[in-house]
Amino acid sequence: MNASRQVIILDEISKLATKQEQWEPFSWYKEMRENTPVYYDAEQDVWNVFSYDHVKRVLFDHELFSNKKERSLIPVPRQMDSRSNVNLVDPPEHRKRRALLAQAFTPRSLKDWEPRIQEIVDELITDMERAPVVDIVQKLAIPLPVTVIADLLGVPSRDRNRIKAWSDILFLPYNLEAYDDIEEQKGLAMKEFAEYLYPIVLEKRKHPADDIISDLTKAELEGEQLTDEEVVMSAIGLLGAGNETTTTLISNMFYCMLFDQPGVYQELRADLTLVPKLVEEVLRFRFGATIDRKVARDTDVFGPEMKAGQVVVAWIGAANRDESHFARADAFDIHRPGNQQHLTFGAGPHFCLGAPLARLEANMALASFVKRFADIRKVDGLNLNDHLTASATGQSLKSLPVGLSL
Numbered sequence: 001m002n003a004s005r006q007v008i009i010l011d012e013i014s015k016l017a018t019k020q021e022q023w024e025p026f027s028w029y030k031e032m033r034e035n036t037p038v039y040y041d042a043e044q045d046v047w048n049v050f051s052y053d054h055v056k057r058v059l060f061d062h063e064l065f066s067n068k069k070e071r072s073l074i075p076v077p078r079q080m081d082s083r084s085n086v087n088l089v090d091p092p093e094h095r096k097r098r099a100l101l102a103q104a105f106t107p108r109s110l111k112d113w114e115p116r117i118q119e120i121v122d123e124l125i126t127d128m129e130r131a132p133v134v135d136i137v138q139k140l141a142i143p144l145p146v147t148v149i150a151d152l153l154g155v156p157s158r159d160r161n162r163i164k165a166w167s168d169i170l171f172l173p174y175n176l177e178a179y180d181d182i183e184e185q186k187g188l189a190m191k192e193f194a195e196y197l198y199p200i201v202l203e204k205r206k207h208p209a210d211d212i213i214s215d216l217t218k219a220e221l222e223g224e225q226l227t228d229e230e231v232v233m234s235a236i237g238l239l240g241a242g243n244e245t246t247t248t249l250i251s252n253m254f255y256c257m258l259f260d261q262p263g264v265y266q267e268l269r270a271d272l273t274l275v276p277k278l279v280e281e282v283l284r285f286r287f288g289a290t291i292d293r294k295v296a297r298d299t300d301v302f303g304p305e306m307k308a309g310q311v312v313v314a315w316i317g318a319a320n321r322d323e324s325h326f327a328r329a330d331a332f333d334i335h336r337p338g339n340q341q342h343l344t345f346g347a348g349p350h351f352c353l354g355a356p357l358a359r360l361e362a363n364m365a366l367a368s369f370v371k372r373f374a375d376i377r378k379v380d381g382l383n384l385n386d387h388l389t390a391s392a393t394g395q396s397l398k399s400l401p402v403g404l405s406l
């Protein structure tokens, strides 16, 4: 099979052509939920589901919808398919691998990390005070997650720009025109990232410190320690998974406050306990995530006959706007009961391991920001197109100027 046929290209399914359409895919989601909630794309031989219940079933039912996939939206590079990778595996095997990472997170509970995360947040916010307009993506949404995850792993945070650049490339979505170029970029990023981490892993094996890489060098899987290569690959996985997603969440919080519900900022100023509700509503309202699985055996659970080996894509962003689950789903409403039932962190066995960390970072950043700045405002003449870029979650913000009042 041609390598490019192993990659599923989402834009070829949605046919959403412009950046703007891809940033606001919600009317297309609605059309699909209402007209073809189980849609077969013959060109790529891919099933697509859009309703809340179907998406949740795909994520939960690992016996029918397996993670052992040959074709994928963002294929995991071959080097990462090691016995410590949590991605390409189903329960019960998956449980052992996941426990390994969970174990690596345990010695310092998130509570222990709060002071350090607060320090990073305070530094970034203090830096913004001098300017009347800041680019919130570059000044907060990008540096916060990469600095935190580098710290947790025990990698020098002064290298955060390089770490960020490599992990962005590894998560780049494919498109048909630039397939070979993207593939080459990913190969190179993987090689450089691994070469950078390798000596750090060797050093931590000799002199363990209080960080996740050190824990991974000591952790055992079926009675054997992980090899240096396996630790390197696990570290790349964590550095990548925790980065772009959390950046998207923080950027989107500001977009929602400015454009989806102007005025909500003053509500937060008056009552800081609303901050976590805003974070959850942003996760529900504005996250174009998609997840793919392989159909494990012939089934008609969703109506049409799906064949073993075919791929199914679960459109999480569409499920999160499903009216049969969230009343007035297209309204941004931080007071919505049950908004945390969104599927943005997945569901079932592969539920995001880093969800508590992502939530903590977003909540701490927003609470500190709201305490510091009296108001935020849109800048005149903003052309959204100039601020969007393709990413694993669809179009995402590469920059967003925000006017600030102290």
Ligand code: HEM
Binding pocket: 059, 086, 087, 098, 101, 149, 238, 241, 242, 243, 245, 246, 249, 289, 291, 343, 344, 345, 346, 347, 349, 350, 351, 352, 353, 354, 355, 357, 358
């Ligand atoms: C807003 C931020 C985040 C979002 C939206 C997000 C989303 C997701 C989703 C949807 C999955 C499930 C994938 C699947 O079912 O195939 C997942 C898994 C995972 N996430 Fe996150 N994530 C975020 C932040 C993080 C952070 C900060 C980490 C940090 C270390 C992380 C680590 C992981 C890991 C290790 C898995 C694999 C779990 C498994 O397969 O058992 N994520 N994430």
